[in-house]
Amino acid sequence: MPEAPAAAPWYRRLMLGLLLAPALLWLFALIVLPHVDLALLSFRERVAPRQYVASLAQYRTFFGEPLYWRVFVRTAVLSALATALTLLVAFPIAWTIAKLARGRMSALLFVVCLIPFWVSETVRTLGWMILLRESGVLPALLVHLGLTTQPVELLYHDATILVGLVYTSLLFMVVPLVGNLESLDNALIEAAYDLGGKGWSILREIVIPHAAPGITAGCIVVFMLTLGNYLTPTLLGGKNSLWFTEQIYTQFITRFNWEQGAAFGFLLLALSTAMVWLGLKVSGQRFSDVMRRA
Amino acid sequence: MIPTLPRPAWLRAATALYVAAFLMFLFLPLAVVAVFAFNDAPYPAPPWHGFTLDWFLGNEAAGRIGLFRDSELLGSIWTSSIVALWVTGLSVAVGTANAFAMERAQFPGKGALSMLMLTPLVIPGVILGISILAFASRLAELCSDLFAVEADFLRPGLPLVVLGQFSYIAAIATLTISARLKRFDRTLEDAALNLGASRPAVLWTITLPYLRPALIGSAAIAFLMSFENFNTTLMLVGADSPLTIMMYGRMREGATPVLNAVSLFLMVASAVIALTLIRRGRSPES
Numbered sequence: 009m010p011e012a013p014a015a016a017p018w019y020r021r022l023m024l025g026l027l028l029a030p031a032l033l034w035l036f037a038l039i040v041l042p043h044v045d046l047a048l049l050s051f052r053e054r055v056a057p058r059q060y061v062a063s064l065a066q067y068r069t070f071f072g073e074p075l076y077w078r079v080f081v082r083t084a085v086l087s088a089l090a091t092a093l094t095l096l097v098a099f100p101i102a103w104t105i106a107k108l109a110r111g112r113m114s115a116l117l118f119v120v121c122l123i124p125f126w127v128s129e130t131v132r133t134l135g136w137m138i139l140l141r142e143s144g145v146l147p148a149l150l151v152h153l154g155l156t157t158q159p160v161e162l163l164y165h166d167a168t169i170l171v172g173l174v175y176t177s178l179l180f181m182v183v184p185l186v187g188n189l190e191s192l193d194n195a196l197i198e199a200a201y202d203l204g205g206k207g208w209s210i211l212r213e214i215v216i217p218h219a220a221p222g223i224t225a226g227c228i229v230v231f232m233l234t235l236g237n238y239l240t241p242t243l244l245g246g247k248n249s250l251w252f253t254e255q256i257y258t259q260f261i262t263r264f265n266w267e268q269g270a271a272f273g274f275l276l277l278a279l280s281t282a283m284v285w286l287g288l289k290v291s292g293q294r295f296s297d298v299m300r301r302a
Numbered sequence: 303m304i305p306t307l308p309r310p311a312w313l314r315a316a317t318a319l320y321v322a323a324f325l326m327f328l329f330l331p332l333a334v335v336a337v338f339a340f341n342d343a344p345y346p347a348p349p350w351h352g353f354t355l356d357w358f359l360g361n362e363a364a365g366r367i368g369l370f371r372d373s374e375l376l377g378s379i380w381t382s383s384i385v386a387l388w389v390t391g392l393s394v395a396v397g398t399a400n401a402f403a404m405e406r407a408q409f410p411g412k413g414a415l416s417m418l419m420l421t422p423l424v425i426p427g428v429i430l431g432i433s434i435l436a437f438a439s440r441l442a443e444l445c446s447d448l449f450a451v452e453a454d455f456l457r458p459g460l461p462l463v464v465l466g467q468f469s470y471i472a473a474i475a476t477l478t479i480s481a482r483l484k485r486f487d488r489t490l491e492d493a494a495l496n497l498g499a500s501r502p503a504v505l506w507t508i509t510l511p512y513l514r515p516a517l518i519g520s521a522a523i524a525f526l527m528s529f530e531n532f533n534t535t536l537m538l539v540g541a542d543s544p545l546t547i548m549m550y551g552r553m554r555e556g557a558t559p560v561l562n563a564v565s566l567f568l569m570v571a572s573a574v575i576a577l578t579l580i581r582r583g584r585s586p587e588s
Contacts, residue, residue: 024403024407024409027399027402027403027407028403028407028409028415029399030395030396030399030400031396031399031400031403031415031419034396034468034469034472035415035418035419038434038465038466038468038469039418039421039422039425039430039469040418041437042433042434042436042437042438043425043433045433045436045437045440046429046432046433046436046437049436097324100317100320100324101320101321101324104317104320104321107304107305108304108305108317110305117321119580120325120328121328122576123573123576124328124329124331124332126526126572126573126575126576127332127565127568127569127572127573128529128530128546128565128568128572129530129532130530130532130546130549130550130553130565131332131335131549131565131568131569132331132332133553134331134335134549134553134561134562134565135330135331135332135333135334135335136331137553138331138334138335138338138346138347138562139330139331139334141347143345143347143348144347144348145334145347145348148348148349175327175328175331178328194304194306197304197307198304198306198307201307228424232424232426233426235426236426236427236428236429236533237533238428238532238533238536239532239533239550243550243553243554253426253428253533256428256429256432257428257536257537260432260435260537261537266436269432270432270436273428273429273432273433276426276428276429277425277426277429280424280425280426281424284424
């Protein structure tokens, strides 16, 4: 059996370099360096045309101006609320798919749950606008049923933003939950039942500990996507949306104040990263495992 | 609880009711978008005025500009398609190279690199957009200061949109293709080499055909994600608007049902892609 001749070291190194070149180019030119640049941008201040000094002015503005940090806190709180609601809505469906429905029915239900998310978020938001606006379908239905005398405006409320965010996030919760619940052995639940466990105690002591990795993965992804969402809050919330990504857009594109926008961007990134880190710490999981699951 | 345990009737009924309500919640927005694409009225709102195809076929003479006569919308679909093709090509190519690097090669710092490859997925899209925007204009300024060359492709526009979308879609392609390469039985390659095949021939006739489902799957996902991307694109877009940006602008102004028509077109297109992929995923050879 002929052995392949061992390649010369320089050749191997060249091949390895070529193989790694795309990855390094991608990660450094498009991820690492731009973020370093963004950080530098956020730590400077314009003192005269094309003259900048290092300063914390952008961050001072953020903490000094109540509008800015209130919008930041509001975005974080609403995102956390949307994540919790998504979990509540998604869990029974994931349970039904993983445990109650059988065979083809289960697969069918799963696919049916995924299909709306192949459609663009723009289209889904358009649907909600047609449903909820004052001249829309639901207000007309409410009048028709005699529940209200006048069509009511259902858009532009915080609750509307939450509905839109939960709707957009469902997929990212259902998929990791189903994967996790399917791996839970039914015999454990039966054993708990035989030992006198009731619905709640089984849920708390058997199901939730087992599903914790899936719950964490789903919550991390949903929180991050919600925090960074732009389309749903601005269209469903209108002028009242006060979402932090909108502030970043205003600074960067409308006001052309890139230094301020960069500082805002960094604060959002810091919050998002902190929540991801916290989620991993609390559940004791590794980042790479969670991302593969999600 | 699970089917093998006794479940009270009310719980069964509640479960069925919940599933029904959930499905209605999922599909109601899509259904109204589709229905009002055919409403004979200038706004996508009730009441129903009768069936019309004006929002697809109408022209100026009819007083209604339908999808197929709306050159702005058609142009933005074209723009989105070009961007998506570039993003797909780049992501699948880079994703494949990354998969081989991570699964086959050994080098110092591999763990750190594989971690770094996942970071684009946890950076909000808006921030990917602004960081690339700021970095690109710094480079453009550097170009014009040092070499007196105007690097227009570094200014907001389609090349930046492609790079911005690619920056995180490449991570998804890498994950998808790596997962399949990891399950590959390497003795097949050894067998082919023993039988006298050259390395390129082994790659072309053994390894790549095995990877084909992952390549096709990640290409379809990359295309769809690029076509539907909004956050990153919003920050990097120049004069030519891709479809999502165009639709967003019109939705803020309160548009005619021509938007419903283009949405219906998108729904049908994504459903076709989704169902083809699911069908392929089920077929025994993959």
